[in-house]
Amino acid sequence: MKPIHDWVGEPGAVTSWHPTRSTLAKVKDAPVSDVPVSYQQAQHLLAYRKHESSGTDMARLNIPSWDIPGRCDVRAMTHVINAYLRRHDTFHSWFEYVETDAGAAAGSGNIVRHTLTNPRDIKFAAVEHGQMTASQWRDHVLATASPWVWDCFHIGMIQREDHFTIYISVDHVHTDAMFMGLAFVEIHMMYNTLVEGAAPLKLPEPGSYDTYCREQHAYVSALTTDSPEVRSWIEFLQHNGGTLPTFPLPLGDPSVAYTGDVITVQLLDKEQGDKFEQACITAGARFSGGVFACGAIANAALTGADTYRVITPTTTRRTPAEFMTTGWFTGLVPITVPVEVDAFGDTARAAQESFDGGLDLAHVPVERVLELGAESHGLRPPESGVPMLSYLDAGLLSPGVIAEWQRLNGTIYSDSRSAYQVGMWVNRVEQETTVTAAFPSNPIARESVLRYLQAMKSVYLSVVEGRSVAVAAIAADAVDLDLKTA
Template sequence: MVALGTIHDWRPKPGTVISWSASPRAREVAVQAPASAVPPSYQQAQHLRSYRELARQDREMGRLGIGAWDIPGTCDIDAMTAAINAHLRRHDTYHSWFEFDPEDRIVRHAIEDPESIDFVPQDHGLQRPDEIRAHLLRTSGTPLTWDCFTFGVIQRADHFTVYLSVDHLHTDGMSTGILYVEIQLMYASLLYGSAMQLPPPAGYLEFSAREHAHNQAMNLSSYEVRAWIQYAQDNGGTLPDFALPLGDRSVPNVGGMVAAQLMDAEETVAFEKACEQAGVRFSGGVFACAALIDREITGADTFYGITPYDTRSTAEEQLSAGWYASFIPFVVDMSDGSFASVARSAQKSFDECQPLAKVPFERVLELAGPESGLTAPEYVVPMVSFLDARKIPVSAEWDRINGGIFGDSRSSDQVCMWVNRFENETNLTISFPDNAVARESVSRYLEVARLVYQRVAQSQFVS
C-alpha cells in the first residue's frame, strides 16, 4: 500500500544525499525564454495568484507534490542524471515560467529548445531525516521561479531512495505515477546501455491553449455555465465549505493530515456489492456516503459536493505530466434515506456534471458578473476524492519499493478528503488546518464516516 501523508510522515533513513537542480547555463536560458502567446491554464493561474496573495501576507502555501521510492544497490549517477533530464525535456509543462505584467496579467515564458534544460547532481553528504526534509523544502523553488522542481537520491549501504518534489503548478495526482514510471524505466534501461524510447506524450501547452479557447467560447446560455450557476445559487451563492468548524483560518495554520481505515478487505467487497445492487459504481457509493455523512452532521437532506476529475482524454494525454485535474460539482438528494436511492442520485449527478470539469468556476463568475450575486468561496472548497489505488501503475509494487506520496504541509486553510481503495482496505485520508478546533472536527468526521461506511457494508441501510 502506498504511503500517503505530509512530509513530516516521510521518515527516510539517514544516508548520503545527492540532489539534482538546474545548471547555471540552463537557468540563464530559462530567464531569456521569450513570452508565449499560450496563457496559463486556469488551474495554473489560480495557483499563481493564490501564491502571490499569501506571499504578500507573509504566509506560505502548501503546494508541493513529493514522491519517494527505494531501489536496490548503488545509484549510477550518470544514468539517473540522464533519466531526470529526459523526463524534464520530454514534458513541456516544465519548459514554462510565469510572471505578472504591469496590467496584472500572467505571462508565460517558454523555453524553445528542450535540450538546453540540464539538471546536474550535487553531493550534500550524510544527512539525517530532518535534514533531508529541510533540504527538500529549501531547494524546491517557488511557482514564480522556473525550476520549481527538484530530484534527489539518498544513498545507503545496499539501496537508495529516489525522491522528487514538483510544485503543483506542473503536477497532479496522475503526474506522480507518470513521473515514477518514466524515471524508473529510463534509469533501468540506461543501466543496461541504451535509453528506452517512450511513446510521445501530449503537450500541456496545447491543452492550456485548447482549454482557454473552449472557455472563451462559453456564454451564459452554455449548459456548463447554467449548471454551475444553478449549483452555486442553490448553495447560497457560492461553493460549499466543510460541515464542521475549522478554527481561525485567517491566521497561518500548518497543514495536518490523518488517515484511518473505513473498511477492511471483506467490508470493502461487501460495500462494492451494495453499490452494484444499487446500480452504481464504487465511486457513486463514495459520493453517496459523503452525503450521508453530511446529513448525520448537519441534518440536511441535500448535499452539495465537489470532486476532482482528471480531464485527460487521449492516450497521449494519459502519458502527459501537468495539472490536468479539475473539479466537478454534484448534488445528492437524500429525501429517501436508503443507500440505494442516495447512491443513484449521487451517481446520476456526477455523470451529468462531467462536462463542467472543463469550465472552471472562476470563468463562470467572469461571465455571470457581480449582478448575479455569486461570489468566489473564501477558502478552497472541501473536495471529496475517490482513488482506486489498485489502478495506479505498478501499485502492487508499492510495498516492496517503500513507495510514498506526500504533501509539504507548509500552510493550510482547507479540508481535502481522499477515499482510497487498496488491496486490503479502504481508508479515508483528510488534510486540514492543524489547529485544535479543526483536529476535533476531523476526529468527529472520521467517527461518523466509519459508521456510515460500515452500515452500508453490513447492509443496514434499507435498499
C-alpha cells in the first residue's frame, strides 16, 4: 500500500467511467429499501458526517491500479465495468440521513437505504479528460464523491504509448480489503477475454451483500450484555479502561485533525521469513501468532507492559458465495497476549490461542458492545490513536492471481486524509515480509511509529537468529534500520 501522493508516472490521456444522466435520474427515484444498513456502513457514514461538520477530510478510498499492455478498448471496458457494477448488489444502493424526533442537536438520526429495483438501470459511460499529469490525475481520483452520494465509486484509465493503467476508486462504504483481488480478477479477466474475441466469462454466482446486512441485523439485534460474545468483548474493553486500547507512544496533539502518513519497513527477507515461520511452528503457533507475539514483545520492551492488547481485522465471509461478493464484510478480533519477553515461543502460542479463540467475535460490532455496555459497564467510545495490527499472507491467495498482479505492476493506494488510528499491516509475499503503518502526519507521530516499527523488526530478527530480545537496546532506540517510505 502506498499513499496516493506517491503515485507518479509519465503523463497520459485519462478516461473515466461515470453514470449516464438516465441512470442518475433512476437512482434519484430509487425507492426506500427495508434492507438495514450494515453496522460497518453506518459507522462509516456517521464518521464522515462528523468529519464534514468539523471541516476535516476523512480517509475513505480504496484505490487499486494495474497496467495492461496496448491501447484500451474502451467499448470492451465499458461492457466489463457495467457488468461488474450490476453483478454486485452493494453498488445498487445509496444512503440518506433522516433526522429523528430527537433532532440534530442530539446528534441522532436514521440512515435510510434507497435501492434500484433493476440493476440493468446502471449504465456507466466513458468520459474523456485529455492529457493529465500525475498531480492532475491524483486530484481527479481524490474527487470521488462522498459515501452519501450514490456514485461514490468510479473506474478510470490512463493511456500511455504502449500500455494503459486501469484504476478503481471506491469509497470504503462499499468495500473491504478483499475487494481489491476480486475486482482485479473479474475486471481484468473479463476484459482480456473480450478483447481476445471470446465469449464473456461465466463467473460463479456472487452472494448478496443485502442478505449479509439482513443476517447481521438479526444477529446484532438479539445481542445483550448477557450474550457470551458480548461479555468477552466487555472483558477486553474493561482492561483498557472501558474502551479500545491506545497506541503506547505519543502521536501529537489529539485535538488537531492531521492528514495521514504511511511508512513501510521490511521485517524479513525470504530466507528469514521461512526461518521465522519454522520458529512459530516449533512454538505450536502459525505465522500469524508470531506476528502478534512480536507486536506484544515490542510493546513490552518499549513500555514495560506485561500484557498486550490489540485489535485485528478479519473477514466475516464464511460461504463460497460470500467470498465472491463485493461489500464490507470485515470485523474486529480482540487479542490479549500475556508477554514473556525472553520466551517468544510461549508468547506466540498465547497469541495464537487468543486470535483463534476470538475469531467468532468478529461478527460482533464493537460499536454495538459500546452501546450496550455504556451504562451498565462504564464503556465509552475510543479515543484517537487506536492501534490495529493485521496480517496477510499472500501465499495463501491464488499464486496465479498474485503473479499476474505483480507482473502488471499492481499497486494499492490510500488517500492519506485525516487519520485517527495507527494501522499496521504485516504482509508476507514470496520474497519478503513487510509492515506498512498508517498514522497521523506530524513529526511526533512519525518518530513514535518509526520507533515502534524499529522495535518490532528487532524482535523479528532476534527470533530468526535464535537470540534473546535486546530489551535495553530497543528501549534506548539503538537499532539502526533501513527504513523506506511506502
